Amino acid sequence: MLRQRMTVEAFDLWARGQDRDYEYIRGEALEVVSNNYSSQVGILIGGMLAVYVTQNQLGHVTGADGGYQVMGERYITDAAFVSRSKQPQPSREAYNSNPPDLAIEVLSPSDDVDRIRIKIANYLAAGTVVWVLDPDAKVAEVYRPGQSVVVIDENGTLDGGELLPGFQVRVGDVFPPEADV
Numbered sequence: 001m002l003r004q005r006m007t008v009e010a011f012d013l014w015a016r017g018q019d020r021d022y023e024y025i026r027g028e029a030l031e032v033v034s035n036n037y038s039s040q041v042g043i044l045i046g047g048m049l050a051v052y053v054t055q056n057q058l059g060h061v062t063g064a065d066g067g068y069q070v071m072g073e074r075y076i077t078d079a080a081f082v083s084r085s086k087q088p089q090p091s092r093e094a095y096n097s098n099p100p101d102l103a104i105e106v107l108s109p110s111d112d113v114d115r116i117r118i119k120i121a122n123y124l125a126a127g128t129v130v131w132v133l134d135p136d137a138k139v140a141e142v143y144r145p146g147q148s149v150v151v152i153d154e155n156g157t158l159d160g161g162e163l164l165p166g167f168q169v170r171v172g173d174v175f176p177p178e179a180d181v
Helices: 008-016 036-057 113-125
Strands: 003-005 022-025 028-031 059-062 068-069 073-076 081-085 102-106 129-134 141-143 149-151 157-159 169-172
Touching: 003 081, 008 022, 008 028, 008 073, 022 113, 036 059, 036 081, 036 102, 036 129, 068 113, 073 113, 113 129, 113 141
Parallel strands: 102 129
Antiparallel strands: 003 028, 022 028, 022 073, 059 081, 068 073, 081 102, 129 141, 141 149, 157 169
């Protein structure tokens, strides 16, 4: 994984010319690397979210290519939601200057635990709800500003709460069965 130290201003200029996705965390440019299964989980939950948000005209959903500016850093979520009230039109910025209302992070083998913790803390400080999906443990962790984390196993339900009223999905349904090898 490429790691390169730079200022956020230098990162913003540098990232425009790259053909891969990068995050900017604590002064480092970090290449975003996933795997096919984690990517499949991200597109599945993102697709479910996009259909719901579109049908209910609630705002905008982005996938793994949509970046956000959060607390002076640059993050790329696996999926995210920005409400229409926060941002009436979709952003055309490489890293949206509005933090998402909901950020979905799907863990992959290349993820660094400290980096994920930093992202969660910054999302919460920006007022963002965070869903962390763990494909290995088949659980979802739900972080809401000012509240304790809630861990939901594969038989439980992710609920959109006040942010996405009526949105519900069984956690196990976002983890496609893996073929026996």
